[in-house]
Amino acid sequence: MLEELKKRVYEANMLLPKYGLVTFTWGNVSEIDRETGYFAIKPSGVDYEKLRPEDMVIVDLDGKVVEGHYNPSSDTPTHVELYKAFSNIGGIVHTHSPWATSWAQAGRGIPCYGTTHADYLYGTVPCVRNLTKEELKAYEVNTGVLIAEAFQTNDYEAMPAVLCKNHGPFTWGKDGLEAVHNAVVLEEVAKMGARCEMINPKVGPAPQELMDKHYYRKHGENAYYGQ
Amino acid sequence: MLEELKKRVYEANMLLPKYGLVTFTWGNVSEIDRETGYFAIKPSGVDYEKLRPEDMVIVDLDGKVVEGHYNPSSDTPTHVELYKAFSNIGGIVHTHSPWATSWAQAGRGIPCYGTTHADYLYGTVPCVRNLTKEELKAYEVNTGVLIAEAFQTNDYEAMPAVLCKNHGPFTWGKDGLEAVHNAVVLEEVAKMGARCEMINPKVGPAPQELMDKHYYRKHGENAYYGQ
Amino acid sequence: MLEELKKRVYEANMLLPKYGLVTFTWGNVSEIDRETGYFAIKPSGVDYEKLRPEDMVIVDLDGKVVEGHYNPSSDTPTHVELYKAFSNIGGIVHTHSPWATSWAQAGRGIPCYGTTHADYLYGTVPCVRNLTKEELKAYEVNTGVLIAEAFQTNDYEAMPAVLCKNHGPFTWGKDGLEAVHNAVVLEEVAKMGARCEMINPKVGPAPQELMDKHYYRKHGENAYYGQ
Amino acid sequence: MLEELKKRVYEANMLLPKYGLVTFTWGNVSEIDRETGYFAIKPSGVDYEKLRPEDMVIVDLDGKVVEGHYNPSSDTPTHVELYKAFSNIGGIVHTHSPWATSWAQAGRGIPCYGTTHADYLYGTVPCVRNLTKEELKAYEVNTGVLIAEAFQTNDYEAMPAVLCKNHGPFTWGKDGLEAVHNAVVLEEVAKMGARCEMINPKVGPAPQELMDKHYYRKHGENAYYGQ
Structure with missing residues (x-):
């Protein structure tokens, strides 16, 4: 079972360079087996070009x-906190993907400007505050704690993404593959959101009813997108 | 005949990832056989990497x-409306290509800033309004109806492209291949238009006589571009 | 001899897609044999993927x-005018490369912001005005005439590039390869110039003495760059 | 021993096109053997496609x-000055990588906006002033002298990168490979910094304590990133 999990997590990790989300070793994917409570994660600082499933x-x-x-990845304690807080998720991704990271550095959440965003992310992608000096002492743990707190008023299943101020994005999903999918969506949405504001500095979010229409076209019991 | 049509539509669909116009399954091409009134279209939510002509x-x-x-694609009802409204077209493309979608999210039509635009698209690429709550109940049908309405005062053959506010672009042409060609043109024009405004925020459209010259160099009875 | 010229021009043309300077057929390279006064040029509207030396x-x-x-390319009359006006050039390139075309659409010349520019292009890349309605009647010829006029007060050897307002760039050189090289330089310089203004909207041109130093490091009798 | 050094420097040079940091011959890597005081460097103006270790x-x-x-590279005297001034470095890179060069042309240092930056570069990447007319007489030597001066108040090991106004970046490291790694980091950081300012024009640097946390997660005796 663990071999199968490692293989899946390896393959999900290898999608990060394929989709242009990582430079060097700046990213990681994990996936959990909820029965045993064990998760597999990328090792810290190992090149994607040399990575193997057994690593x-x-x-x-x-x-x-x-x-x-x-x-394991130095971000492992963050993954632990998220798995504990979000009981329905099975996979987590962290990257420094350039557009999402640019929003995180700017300290702004990403407004929903269109249906590409609304199809997967319900509402504004939140950007959580910096940790305090005190909180930084347990940096990776408290990053997870802070994200979990931010989702007390957000539905983590309807918004499977977050930005950490001056740092970068985390995404999640029902497994590692879906978490990677959401990381790609986030990067695309971050890119188009920034360009959209450049084209029209006074732009506002998409109408709520359009966001609802698109989100529920793909999610929930009345979904009708796909096979 | 249907096998031939499927093959053509499959090949046109595969050009979307080739030209960088789609991420995941965010796009579709259809082509119609006007004699039977049948059209072939991409299936909904099927990965491009796994797509086959028979799908x-x-x-x-x-x-x-x-x-x-x-x-079929969840956008099929939109294609139906466009084929009914625009009797001379044979192919339709929908994508979320990043630059065109950024203009759509910004809620702005794309002014004609130069000859790359004028060579294929005569005038400003229109951006149609959001659907009302009532219209959203039949979302895909009404998207097509709204586009058709916008072309009551536009020549759909001289302007084979439209943006849907907070959503993305549709393009069309005499067949699927030409519709894809116009989707590539639109993305390029959207990119250069945004950058052009960044370089000169006070820029205005190209002179009418230059737009005419370039458009009619490639279209109509006095065209002299190509073989 | 003509076969050799065709082969050279074919190879120079194929560098345009390699360097990302063209979409579809939006570009052409020519090279002249000054003894016979014959030049070879890309055929009009033929796909790069299908192009052969004998075409x-x-x-x-x-x-x-x-x-x-x-x-031949519909821009052939422009090439003729440039070969007649600029007696020391042997090759000409026209493209719609995205960044240079964005400056042309913006109607602005590209200031010299640094040594990448100064190494090949001495001073501001000029942007020539629109043709008048009258001049548009012989569009391609007059495009060449207008460029030639602009270089009455510019040294065409020290500034082997020009932008045509609302259209795009032309570059030239001692042969087709050098003209392509200058087209790549221009695109890179156009990209960095636009970004540089985004990073510092009040930026001014590089100091004259630095421009001189770099230009003459690569050109003229005291050049010491290269082998 | 020299053959081994040449091979290493050749391989480090070939990473520049791989990571998209150079166009044509616009870049070079050197690495020094501190025992003999000899360093290997790319030859001037030789195409990367034709480069061989023995060159x-x-x-x-x-x-x-x-x-x-x-x-040798025309920038060789700059490398000499840097090796003399920075006794702990073993490799140097110079490129005209587009984003870093855009900041250099803009005449601005790159503020630390996030952890991607803080992981490798401690504080603002400095941008050194233009050389005077007098200093330009020994251009390449004085470029090195000026950089060395700027690091009298900067720790060259904690900030292995610099921008030269209106020119471009230099980076360094314990060997050629690390210097290339830092050149890639710098380009990524330059890109995200510019976009971050576009997304939030009023953005300020990341908090000092977060910069410290990330820098010392990867450097110094308490580092815990990697294997």
């Missing part, structure tokens, strides 16, 4: 390494 | 599936 | 086709 | 060619 590290929800010959 | 779906002008093992 | 068209300085089974 | 030129710290059948 994935197995970690439990206390953040302890269960199996693996490498250190 | 194309045959639909009639009532929007009913004539042949196919998949659901 | 190049041989034209004389009256604009008459000497040899070839295709029509 | 690298061996130069000493007086700037004299020790071995090689080509002229």
Whole structure:
């Protein structure tokens, strides 16, 4: 079972360079097996070009390494917190993808300017505040705690993405592949949102009814997109 | 005959990722056989990497599936309305191509800033308004109806492209290939128009006589471009 | 000899898609043999993917086709005028490359903001005015005439590039390859110039002495760049 | 030993086109052997497509060619000055990479807007002033002298990058590979910094404590990133 999980997480990780979301080692994907509470994650600082399925590290929800010959991603404690807080998710992605990171650096959430956004992300993608000096002492844990707090008033299933101020994005989904899919969507939406504001500096968000129409065309019991 | 049509539509669809106009499944091409009134269109939500000619779906002008093992694109009713309204067109493309979509999100038509635009698109590319809440109930049908209305005062043959506010572009042409060609032109023109405004925020449209010269160099009885 | 010229011009043309300077057929390269006064040029509207060396068209300085089974580029009369006006050039390129065309659409010359520009282009890349209605009657000829006029006060060897307002760039050089090289330089310089103004809207041109230093590092009798 | 050095420097040079940092011959990498004081550097103006390991030129710290059948990069005197001033570095890169060069042309240092920057570059990337007319007489030497001066108040190990006004970037590292790595980081940071200001024109630098956290996560005795 763990071999299958490692293979899946390896393949999801390899999609990050394929979709242009990472430079060097600046990203990671994990996926959890909810029965055992174990998740597989990319090892820290290992080049994508050299990565192999057997290099994935197995970690439990206390953040302890269960199996693996490498250190897990330094962001592992953030993944732990998110898996604990968001009980229905199965995969998490972190990247420094250029457009989403530019919004994070700008300290702004991404308004919903159109249907590409509304198809997958319901409302404004939130941008969480900086950690305090005190919170920075447990940086990776508190990054996860802060994101979880931000979703007390957001539905993490309808908004599977967040920006961390001056840092970059996290996305999630029902498994690693869906989390990667959402990371690609976020980057595309971040790009088009920035250009849209350049073309019309006074632009406002798309009408609520259009956002509803598109979101529920793809999600929920009345969805009719796809096969 | 239907096999030939499916093959042509498959090939036209595969040009969308080739020209960088689609991410994931965010686009579709159809082409109609005017004698039977049947058109072939991409199935809904099927990955381009897995698409095969036999997956194309045959639909009639009532929007009913004539042949196919998949659901047709969720945008099929829009294609139906456009084929009914624009009697001389043979192919339609819808994408979320990033630059054209950025203009659509910005709610602005694309002014004609130069000859690249004038060579294929006569005048400002129109951006149609949002649908009302009432109209959204039949979203895809009314998207087509709204576009058709906008072309009561535009020549759909001289302007084979439109933007739908907060959504994205549709283009058309005498067949699927020409519709894809116009989708590429539109994306290029959208990119250069946005950059042109960045370089000179006070820029105005190209002179009418230059637009005429270039458009009629490629179209109509006095055309002299090409072989 | 003509076969050799056709082959050279074919190869120079194929560099345009390689360097991302053309979409579809929006560009052409020619090269002249000054002894015979014949030049070879891309045929009009023929896809780069299908182009072959034998498709190049041989034209004389009256604009008459000497040899070839295709029509020459519709821009041929512009090439003729430039070869007649600029006696030391051997190759000419026209493209709609996106950044240079964005400046042309904006109606602005490109200031020299740095050494990348100064290494090849001495001073501001000029942007020539629109043709009048009267001049548009002989559009392609007068485009060449207008460019030639603009270089009465510019040194065409030190500034082997020009923008035509609302249209796009022409570049030239001692042969087709050098003209393509200058087209790539122009596109790069156009891109960096636009971004530089975005980063610092109050930026001014590079100091004259730095421009001189870099230009003469690569050109003239005291050049010391290269082998 | 020199053969090994040439091979390493050749491979580091070939990463420049791989990472999209150079057009034509606009860049060079060198690496020094501190025991002999010899360094290998790319030959001047030789195409990357034709470059071979044996084409690298061996130069000493007086700037004299020790071995090689080509002229060394025209920037060689700048490399000499930097190797003399920064005793702990082993490799240097110069490019005209588009985003970093756009900041250099704009005459602005790059503020630290986020953790991608802070992970490798501690603080604002400095932009050094233009050389005076007098200094331009020994252009390449004085470029190095000026950079060295700027680092009297900067730690060249914590800030392995600099912009030269109206010119472009230099980066360095413990060897050629690390210098290339820093050149890629700089380009990415320059791109995201410019876009970040476009998204939020009033953005300020990231908090000092976050910069410290990220920099020391990867550097110094308490580093815990990687294997």
